[in-house]
Amino acid sequence: MVKTLVFGQIREDIVEENTLGVLNKLTEISGISEIIVALFGHQIKDEWITELGKHGASRVVSVKAPELEVYLSRPYVKAMLEVIEKTEPMLVIAAGTVYGEDLIPRLAVHHGVSCAQRINDISIVGDDLHFHTPVRDDQAMKVTRIEGTIKFATSRAGAFFVNENPAGGSPNVESFDVTFSEEDMLVKHIEIKKAERTVNLKDAKIIVAGGRGVGGKEQFQIIRELAEILGGEIGATRACTDVHWIEETYEIGQTGQSVSPDLYIAAGISGAPQHVSGIKAKTLIAINTDEGAAIFNFADYGIVGDLHVILPILKQKLQG
């Protein structure tokens, strides 16, 4: 039986959704005997514990300290190593967020083993765990296992669905203290600059999104025009918002907004997992000059061609 420890992540005062996805996945695997969640912070809220329990956590181990108010590698590694020692899990797993991907490899190093990265499935085979990682733009699947008694893994963001009707109960809760030294706090938190989210794309039915292939701020005009004709919203990859071709509120993907439109037109978007993990579209149409672009693996329809040529023609035909 597999005892599992999940790194409980809180974002904007609620349990982060990929973490709930991991819990949901674990509850579906028979052979997982216990799901423990480690929860750190300056404050630990009861509603987080309730939420984690509902989604399958049977036990929550919390550490409360001012040093744990925001994620920083050293204090979090220290606290997590102590939780591992107390709970003796076979699997330690975190959702593949920036923090999860920072934490897990470090813990693995302390236990002298490697880790499975960005998995989209886990299976129990005999007494062992197999980790499934899609590689090469989702064209191939690598299945690995980890030698030893403790295994470390991160999930791929967006890989596991959140259970909309979770039926779990209330978990056992325990907490303990960890003390931190100055050495643990060498990297100092200054601030979090929250991206402005003035436009909510979550409920948008139609989205026309641009990627690096758009090429510039002025060139985004054709994306805007097409979206207007279709009665939809515009969207973009982080590459575009980072260089200010378009306002950051329009960022779609792991670090931006998650969307589930009926129609998603991806123009000049290569299809990096960080972007496509945020899209659950009924129909996806891709336009890209590169025939080998990963976005075509996700597309229902596509045109291999230059968006600056294709979109104006499309616009004209739709108007005509």
Add this chain to the structure above:
Amino acid sequence: MKIIVFIEQIVSTQVKLQGVDYFDSTRVSEDDLVINPSSKNALEGALKLKDQLGAEVTAVCVRGLKTNKALREAIAMGCTDAIEIADETIYTYDPLLLAKVYVEALGKIGEFDLVFLGVEEQSTGSYAIGAMLSEKLGLPSVLYAEELEVIDSGYKIGHVLEGGRKIVAMPSKGVISCSDSQYFTPRYTSMRGILTAKRAEIPKWTAADLGLSSSVVGEEATSLIEVSFSNIVLEKESYIIKEGEPEEKVENLLAKLKEDEIKLGA
């Protein structure tokens, strides 16, 4: 000030080899091999500090089929020098073993101030090396950096965060992994750089030169065992239009959407 940049070489993702074929080294030519795009972001980070503070930048490459080629390009971009660690016994698919090699390489290099790496190796999506290396070195680190500013106590670094960006301060000695951001957008090689790169002497180290044997960094030493490696068969039937003039392509698409009763527009 000395900066070490660990780079990786991959088969260009533009190469039209699908699925597992992409990883078959017998099917790729030297022209297909490029510096991992994320490693180029790391080179840019180091070179910006070279421009600003006169740092000495050494590029080191362990993972790749023709690492010498990648290192010459790194010098052509502006690196001061380079070290090739070419040894078939090193199992580079395990980030922990790669981290062990990097630690010994740093030991042999001697004094350094900063280590830069790319956030991920883009063909496999492997990102663990930055965290593993800094943990093994016991040095402060900031991963997924998007911007960097020199301050009195070290560096003020903005890194990727879901829903925004986090700003932290890191002391002057540490490990930084760089994202594909505006700040780390890699520069092109210069004519002068290409000439310097041609003439550059790049020392070649083996695992033995670093005091490492295959029982420590070879495939026999890995804890990450490959069980299977196979193509993903797409369940999705895609209708991708490759042929024809632009106008024909659009008409073709619209006709197919109509046939499938997919409505464009609200």
